[in-house]
């Protein structure tokens with residue numbers, strides 16, 4: 001199929017409820033332009049895998065529509081499957097077979113045969129630094145080697161769109177770095193469209209030209225990481241306090257910090273008070289003074305340029321780490337004292 005300027009992925013108002021009443025997707029919209037690397041970023045349980053399952057035809061939405069590589073996922077799932085590669089969270093490789101045999105089998109499943117298959121398998125083994133290990137059973141591979149093989153398996157039939165579901169989860173930092181380099185090269189060299197899901201802020205920041213933050217089955221914001229961070233004017237100041245802030249402590253801080261000059265978007269969560277400040281360095285002593293007057297013991301303070309964590313906080317009202325740990329941001333969640341999302 002010839003390259004097209006139409007989006008590689010266009011999903012509209014996807015809704016998916018699992019048995020038991022869990023609403024995994026609650027009207028999710030996502031558009032991925034051709035030839036780009038797009039990151040779906042969100043904490044565990046946000047709905048990323050469910051989105052990938054629908055876009056790769058492994059699950060049906062309750063409602064909504066999606067077109068992938070020019071084909072409707074509900075009307076022409078077979079065409080979608082031929083046009084995409086999927087690297088799921090759990091390896092699809094046969095552990096008893098060799099790396100080469102896994103690649104050959106995958107190629108044959110997609111109708112690649114003969115000399116073309118041999119060439120493609122050699123090329124992928126080389127590209128993913130698996131040539132030396134090609135004749136060994138996959139069960140003896142390291143985590144990084146298995147993951148590289150998984151990505152190679154997804155590419156055998158030269159798909160137009162590659163889905164990578166949590167490509168580096170479980171890898172050590174070195175293997176993660178190597179995988180990031182490889183994904184970056186793939187995007188640059190082959191003009192592939194890559195949709196990756198991740199719960200690592202740094203991974204999305206590093207790899208994705210555009211990210212969509214997924215929160216409770218919806219996209220809360222989409223944009224280039226730099227642009228999203230750039231929208232947050234000023235510095236992020238995070239103050240660690242000694243004890244967990246209960247409702248009373250939060251109310252106390254509301255009074256103490258709410259009206260400080262140059263300080264806005266105050267969020268208290270767990271043992272951290274986060275604010276956005278015109279000038280972080282100037283705000284620190286002002287904040288510390290106000291906290292001291294409020295009788296709150298401070299452990300330390302940091303000033304940082306905005307990160308994707310701050311973008312997440314701004315649009316969801318929760319710190320990313322808290323959401324990852326299962327904080328639901330409900331009645332017992334953070335207290336946004338001033339400013340807040342948007």
Ligand SMILES: Nc1ncnc2c1ncn2[C@@H]1O[C@H](COP(=O)(O)OP(=O)(O)OP(=O)(O)O)[C@@H](O)[C@H]1O
Nearest residue numbers: 018019022024042043044045046047048049050051
């Ligand atoms: N087969 C299922 N049956 C019931 N609930 C499910 C099923 N699959 C997912 N869920 C629930 O749907 C919600 C979204 O899950 P999903 O796996 O899409 O999230 P995720 O962002 O990909 O997180 P993770 O990285 O942990 O997979 C979660 O609350 C999850 O528990």
